[in-house]
Amino acid sequence: MTKDVIALTPTMPDVRTLLAGLYAGGPDLRVRTAADGAVVQLCTPDGNTLVSIEAPILIHTPGEPARLLGTGTTAPDTPVWWTEARATTAVPEAGQLAGSFAGRLATVLGGTTWPPEAATTDVIPLTTDGPATPANTTPHPAIDVLTDTTAVVLQDRPVIPMTSWLSDALRTAITSDRALHIVTPNTARLTLPTRNALGGHPHRWVVQDPHDGYYDGLSGAVLRWQNGTFAPTRTASGTTPVAPAFTNTTDTGERQLILALRTRHPADEQLILGRALETTWRHLTGTPPAGWSTAEPVNLPWSIRQLTDLARRRAPQPTWLIAIGHPDRPALATIRIARTPAGVEEDITLSLGYGEYEPPPLEAIPSLAEALTTEHALTSMLASLGHGPRDLTIPPHSATPPNPVALTLGPETVHEIGTHHAEHPPLNLTPTQLGPTSRPALHYPLGDGTDDQTWTTLKHLTQHLRTGT
Secondary structure, X not given: OOOEEEEEEOOOXXXXXXXXXXXXXXXXXXXXXXXXXXXXXXXXXXXOEEEEEEOOEEEOOOOHHHHHHOOOOOOOXXXXXXXXXXXXXXXXXXXXXHHHHHHHHHHHHOOEEEOHHHOOOOOOOOOOOOOOOOOOOOOOOOOOEEOOOEEEEEOOOOEEOOOHHXXXXXXXXXXXXXXXXXXXXXXXXXXXXXXXXXXXXXXXXEEEEOOOEEEEOOOOEEEEEEOOEEEEOOOOOOOOOEOHHHHOOOOOOOEEEEEEEEEEEOOOOOOOOOHHHHHHHHHHHOOOOOEEEOOOOOOEEOOHHHHHHHHHHHOOOXXXXXXXXXOOOOEEEEEEEEEEOOEEEEEEEEEEEEOOOOOOOHHHHHHHHHHHHHHOOEEEEEEEEEEOOOOOOEOOOOOOOOEEEEEEEOHHHHHHHOHHHHHOOOOOOOOEEEOOOOOOEEEEEOOOOOOOOHHHHHHHHHHHHHOOO
């Protein structure tokens, strides 16, 4: 697997410290910059990249190193500087070189490294058996293998976050009409932003299992490398088998409450975005989000004004963001902000994790729905409850979909459907009116998340709502 090494330091690596780290390969290696100076690359004399180093990131969010690197990670208290080095797989010594770079930073600045066993302060001599160092010909430092159809990224981390590296690799794959395949060991898990960014076919999470070989970590389909890509295997009958490791699951009693909500605002210069998410967060956890960012690790303190400023600068292009909660209450949201003909729309998915003996606050959802519809221009919200890890990571195992708990339609949506039609579904279901009776929102309670039949109820309800006038 590709060697990623991270230095976590209490102070920012200055130029002198970075140079000390870069000399880990001796005086013969070259240094150059890429990505408009955001990445420093350590190269062989003939120009082949050995290690790519991203600009240090200052992390203000409590618990973020432990969330992404494992709970056993020892790191200075936040704020902490995160400096990530990524070694090419083309040269065996490159991983050692990345470890020496990170180890030197941690030694000089009094920090730590991940993984701790990778860190040294040794000079790593570059030796090759052939006449020249193999070239890394991929267009991005995060891509390890590139074929006509697929960009392959190898990752050996406990948690695979949607880092700026990985986000750029996905963008590179998409713009070149390729699939992105992330290959990990079977012990790895994805963060929710990575899972959401992958979406589905043609992108894949490829899990390498010592017994079952390769399989898709999201569908379980057995895979094999063929014609320059990971593709499902076929039996004689034309079906694709599911890896036994994918179905080997245990119910821990942990659950996840998931809210998918949309808002629509007039495009006004005074508009402040993120308020609906903050209200939801406070309603369900008692506190606002701890931080936000455009990638993981989430590094910025929560600020709706800064979030709005970024979205305004990027308009009319959409903005994709991540928000994270405090370590004692796992919560994570992805937000997509887009300028549309109807105004400015926020598409938000918030997930909250609960242990076996932590009851999710389902009783708070009706009052939350009222606050969002009367104060934050909600168009719709679906609340669901399902089984899943409290830490909100995605393991490479099968998972049942969460069951619907409640559906809320904002006043504009109800008006478009027709109030009388929306209030009278052909079901044993009576919605609650929210807001003024002249232009109400409607809240449909569906269940407590334990009954699979609520999917059928939701299906019939949405079919009825679509036929409104």
